[in-house]
Amino acid sequence: MSATLEKLEQLYEGKAKKVYKTADPERYIVSYKDDATAFNGLKKGTIVGKGAINNRMSNYLMQKLEEAGVPTHFVEELNDRETVVRKVTILPLEVIVRNVAAGSFSKRMGVEEGSALRCPILEFSYKNDELGDPFINDDYAVALGLATREDLQTVRDYTHKVNEFLKAFFLGLNIELVDFKIEFGKTGDGKIILADEISPDTCRLWDATTHEKLDKDRFRRDLGGVEDAYQEVMRRIFG
Numbered sequence: 037m038s039a040t041l042e043k044l045e046q047l048y049e050g051k052a053k054k055v056y057k058t059a060d061p062e063r064y065i066v067s068y069k070d071d072a073t074a075f076n077g078l079k080k081g082t083i084v085g086k087g088a089i090n091n092r093m094s095n096y097l098m099q100k101l102e103e104a105g106v107p108t109h110f111v112e113e114l115n116d117r118e119t120v121v122r123k124v125t126i127l128p129l130e131v132i133v134r135n136v137a138a139g140s141f142s143k144r145m146g147v148e149e150g151s152a153l154r155c156p157i158l159e160f161s162y163k164n165d166e167l168g169d170p171f172i173n174d175d176y177a178v179a180l181g182l183a184t185r186e187d188l189q190t191v192r193d194y195t196h197k198v199n200e201f202l203k204a205f206f207l208g209l210n211i212e213l214v215d216f217k218i219e220f221g222k223t224g225d226g227k228i229i230l231a232d233e234i235s236p237d238t239c240r241l242w243d244a245t246t247h248e249k250l251d252k253d254r255f256r257r258d259l260g261g262v263e264d265a266y267q268e269v270m271r272r273i274f275g
C-alpha cells in the first residue's frame with residue numbers, strides 16, 4: 037500500500053524537486069526543495085517555504101483536475117514536502133498556455149506585458165536544457181520522435197481542460213491566470229497523464245485588481261516579497 041511506501045534510491049535531482057524510487061515499481065516519491073532557479077539555471081537562490089507550498093498546492097490542484105476529468109500522477113501526500121506519484125516517462129515537451137501576454141511571448145512578439153490575447157495560446161517547447169528549451173511546433177515534435185500526433189491531440193485536449201479549470205479557480209480567488217507551463221507523462225500502459233507540478237513556480241499569477249505579481253517573476257526580476265507572494269496564494273486557496 038502507498039501509505040507504507042518509503043523513499044529508496046534517488047533517481048533524479050531536478051532544479052526544484054528530487055525523485056526517488058519506492059518498493060512499488062509503479063510509484064515514485066517526489067520531494068520538493070526550496071531551491072529556485074531562473075534563466076535556465078543561471079540565477080540561483082532559495083525561496084524559504086516554497087517546497088512545502090508547491091507540494092501542497094500542486095497536490096490540491098491535481099486532485100481538483102482529476103475530478104474535472106484530467107488524469108494526473110497524484111497518488112498520496114506523505115508530508116509537507118513529499119508526495120507519492122505514479123511512475124511515468126515524461127514527454128520531453130513543456131506545454132505552455134498563455135491567456136495574457138507576458139514573459140518570453142511579450143519579448144518575442146513585441147507585445148506589452150498584460151496585453152489581452154484574442155484567444156488562449158497553446159505552445160510547445162522541447163525540454164532540453166542544453167538547447168535552452170527551444171520553441172517547437174507539432175511537426176517538430178513528431179519529426180523528432182518526441183511524441184506522436186495522437187499524443188499531441190491528447191495533450192491539447194487535457195491542456196484546454198486544465199486551462200479552463202485553473203482560470204476559473206484562480207479568478208474565484210481574485211487572481212488572474214496569465215500563463216502557465218505543464219508537463220505530461222506516459223504510464224507503463226501507454227496512457228498520458230498530467231505530471232510535474234502546478235505552482236507559483238510554473239504559473240504567472242497576478243492579483244486581478246492590483247495586477248501585483250504573485251509568482252516566481254518576483255524572484256526572476258528581483259522584485260522582493262517572494263516568500264510573501266507564495267504565501268498569499270496559499271492563503272487565498274486554503275484560508
Ligand code: UDP
Pocket residue numbers: 130132138139140141169215216217237238239240252
Ligand atoms: N515556465 C516554467 N518553466 C520553464 C519556462 C516557463 O514553468 O522552464 C512557465 C513560466 O513560469 C510562465 C510560463 O511558463 O508561467 C510561460 O513562460 P515564458 O515562456 O514566458 O518564459 P519566461 O518568461 O519565464 O522565460
